[in-house]
Amino acid sequence: MTKTTTIFCLILSFLLFGLPVRSQTSETDAEETDANPPEEMPPNVSSQDSRLEALERTVAEQQKELAKQNETIEELKTAKDDEELDDFDEELIEEGSFERLIKIYGFFDIRFIKNIVGKDSSYYLVTHEPASFIAPNLNLYIDSQMTENLSALGEVVFSFLPHGYERDFEMVGADGQPVPGTDYSRDDTTVINPNSLEFVQMGGVRIERLHLTYSPFDWLQMMAGHYLTPFGIWNVDHGSTVVITSRVPYMQIREVVPRKQTGVQVFGRFFPTDSLFLDYAVTLSNGRGPIDAIADLDENKGVGLKLKMTYEWDRASLALGGYGYYGEYTDVKKSINIAPSNPDLIMEAIIDKTEAFDEYIVSADLRLTLFGFLLQSEFVWRYTHYTIPTTFSLLYQRLLTPEPGYYGTHYAADFQGMSVYLLGAWELPLSKWLGDVRISPYVMYEYAKTHETFDYQNGTFLFWGLNIKPSSFVVIKLEPSVLFPANTKMVGGNAWHLEAQIAVFF
Amino acid sequence: MTLQRKCSICLLIAFTVLLFSNSPAHAESPDDILIITNKDVNLDTISLKEVRSYFLKKRIKWQKGNNVIPINAKPGTILRKRFQEHVLLMTEIEEKTYWNDQQVRMGLNPPPSFSRTLKAVFKLRGSIGYVFRKDYRENVAKLLMVVPAK
Numbered sequence: 001m002t003k004t005t006t007i008f009c010l011i012l013s014f015l016l017f018g019l020p021v022r023s024q025t026s027e028t029d030a031e032e033t034d035a036n037p038p039e040e041m042p043p044n045v046s047s048q049d050s051r052l053e054a055l056e057r058t059v060a061e062q063q064k065e066l067a068k069q070n071e072t073i074e075e076l077k078t079a080k081d082d083e084e085l086d087d088f089d090e091e092l093i094e095e096g097s098f099e100r101l102i103k104i105y106g107f108f109d110i111r112f113i114k115n116i117v118g119k120d121s122s123y124y125l126v127t128h129e130p131a132s133f134i135a136p137n138l139n140l141y142i143d144s145q146m147t148e149n150l151s152a153l154g155e156v157v158f159s160f161l162p163h164g165y166e167r168d169f170e171m172v173g174a175d176g177q178p179v180p181g182t183d184y185s186r187d188d189t190t191v192i193n194p195n196s197l198e199f200v201q202m203g204g205v206r207i208e209r210l211h212l213t214y215s216p217f218d219w220l221q222m223m224a225g226h227y228l229t230p231f232g233i234w235n236v237d238h239g240s241t242v243v244i245t246s247r248v249p250y251m252q253i254r255e256v257v258p259r260k261q262t263g264v265q266v267f268g269r270f271f272p273t274d275s276l277f278l279d280y281a282v283t284l285s286n287g288r289g290p291i292d293a294i295a296d297l298d299e300n301k302g303v304g305l306k307l308k309m310t311y312e313w314d315r316a317s318l319a320l321g322g323y324g325y326y327g328e329y330t331d332v333k334k335s336i337n338i339a340p341s342n343p344d345l346i347m348e349a350i351i352d353k354t355e356a357f358d359e360y361i362v363s364a365d366l367r368l369t370l371f372g373f374l375l376q377s378e379f380v381w382r383y384t385h386y387t388i389p390t391t392f393s394l395l396y397q398r399l400l401t402p403e404p405g406y407y408g409t410h411y412a413a414d415f416q417g418m419s420v421y422l423l424g425a426w427e428l429p430l431s432k433w434l435g436d437v438r439i440s441p442y443v444m445y446e447y448a449k450t451h452e453t454f455d456y457q458n459g460t461f462l463f464w465g466l467n468i469k470p471s472s473f474v475v476i477k478l479e480p481s482v483l484f485p486a487n488t489k490m491v492g493g494n495a496w497h498l499e500a501q502i503a504v505f506f
Numbered sequence: 507m508t509l510q511r512k513c514s515i516c517l518l519i520a521f522t523v524l525l526f527s528n529s530p531a532h533a534e535s536p537d538d539i540l541i542i543t544n545k546d547v548n549l550d551t552i553s554l555k556e557v558r559s560y561f562l563k564k565r566i567k568w569q570k571g572n573n574v575i576p577i578n579a580k581p582g583t584i585l586r587k588r589f590q591e592h593v594l595l596m597t598e599i600e601e602k603t604y605w606n607d608q609q610v611r612m613g614l615n616p617p618p619s620f621s622r623t624l625k626a627v628f629k630l631r632g633s634i635g636y637v638f639r640k641d642y643r644e645n646v647a648k649l650l651m652v653v654p655a656k
Contacts, residue, residue, distance in 0.1 A: 105609055148572070151613075153612075218565055236611055236612075237607075237610075237611060239610035242611060271565065274556055274559070314595055436599040473606065
């Protein structure tokens with residue numbers, strides 16, 4: 001046997017047989033002690049015995065006393081519990097009924113912006129040059145869980161618009177003279193309050209969404225009303241306290257995919273494993289139209305299908321999704337014929353379609369989070385096929401026709417459009433020094449060719465900045481961004497935008 | 507491999523197995539977090555990820571179709587903080603931010619919180635909650651899993 005083997009055997013033997021050997025030793029000692037009891041008790045041992053007996057009696061009495069006290073404690077606990085049950089029921093009722101009460105919450109943001117573009121750039125037709133503080137909107141949510149399966153949600157946006165909206169521009173021709181029939185106009189909603197004689201600027205209210213949801217199961221839920229199209233990431237996040245950047249992706253501004261729809265939606269979630277979620281949604285709506293929130297001007301309905309897969313680990317997640325949509329856009333003009341050919345009628349309506357197109361839209365999205373890193377991307381593609389092409393407004397016609405003085409009629413052509421962005425962000429691991437304050441630098445690149453025949457709508461964007469969360473209710477964003485337009489002749493060069501934003505959730 | 511070497515390895519394995527088989531299992535601690543449900547919930551076991559899904563409202567229904575009612579401990583309590591750390595894998599601020607974002611995205615509200623979660627789970631049908639082992643009482647709620655105190 002080798003030395004190693006010998007050592008292991010010894011250790012094993014010690015572990016297995018050591019204790020009984022010690023036990024035997026104790027028993028042996030006891031046996032030895034009992035083997036030779038003394039024949040007579042010495043005098044001091046008798047007094048010790050009596051003291052021992054006295055102590056034993058005291059201990060027994062104390063144990064009885066302790067048992068009684070324990071009984072009393074139990075009785076008191078039960079009584080206290082019963083008393084507290086009433087208080088608890090009240091708390092439960094308050095918390096429970098709160099689920100059925102209307103909840104109101106919302107968000108808003110305050111911004112400081114500065115646009116830097118070439119002198120006299122046409123970019124200033126849609127924005128302003130001087131640095132400005134703005135408080136654009138207040139989004140207010142009203143929601144209620146009416147029953148176990150029925151809930152309602154409304155999101156209302158209060159805005160200063162349309163006050164200050166520049167509705168039209170005077171056009172100046174090659175001869176330096178205004179083009180007849182054109183003029184500058186800006187909405188001014190200032191009114192005088194007849195009671196106080198104060199000048200008051202009226203704002204506007206719009207309904208961002210309003211829907212009823214019936215949720216019998218995780219895998220089957222139904223929604224009816226005006227809802228956000230369930231596509232992508234940005235459209236679902238949509239609030240300035242949630243989205244990382246200050247500015248919205250161009251694909252959202254151009255609404256390559258309709259941002260909202262009025263109709264019904266069936267959606268749900270499956271759980272093949274604890275970590276894997278599969279979401280689906282089927283949308284049926286008025287589709288896109290000039291007044292789609294309140295009426296569909298054709299019989300065709302917009303249909304859409306969303307599929308999304310999300311896999312979650314402890315500190316990471318991956319989500320891949322897509323949405324497909326088909327719809328028909330129709331616009332009409334109505335006239336009254338006061339001399340109808342039908343003698344049974346006094347008047348009749350003449351409804352002429354002025355514009356109609358079919359649109360096929362596909363989108364895909366990806367979101368990866370990994371130990372504080374975020375990678376997010378969306379792609380949208382759209383094909384528009386005109387069945388009744390529209391003519392462009394005078395401004396658009398001028399933009400489409402480089403020859404000065406030519407204002408021929410232009411009809412819209414079928415077109416494709418697409419946009420894709422990639423956003424990266426990293427939450428800096430500074431909790432050791434900053435506590436709960438979260439700082440995330442980010443960068444975003446977007447390539448947008450939303451209208452292949454109209455360069456004014458195309459360009460490349462680069463955003464970067466800092467997203468700072470000093471608390472769960474406030475987000476501060478510092479963000480420069482630059483637009484590289486596809487056609488610099490239209491905008492007059494690259495357009496820089498500097499923005500500082502405070503977004504607040506309440 | 508020589509016979510002696512093989513014997514050495516076998517003895518080493520036997521020694522290791524003996525050592526660890528005599529190791530005590532996880533000792534129950536009064537600070538263990540017990541995941542409990544109302545007795546009408548038709549579940550016998552649950553995983554940590556499922557618990558997280560319910561408390562973050564990524565799942566809102568039990569299998570029968572009745573609502574899952576997650577019950578939180580009051581904010582700022584040790585029980586709530588331990589639950590955030592060990593089950594939700596979030597800090598308090600991260601959880602608040604999560605719920606603020608979910609309200610903006612889809613009007614989804616955070617679960618209610620109670621000072622005594624055991625009684626809340628006992629009273630509310632379809633509820634799931636958590637309690638320290640030292641505060642748990644048999645037959646009041648169904649015990650589904652134990653999150654050991656670390």
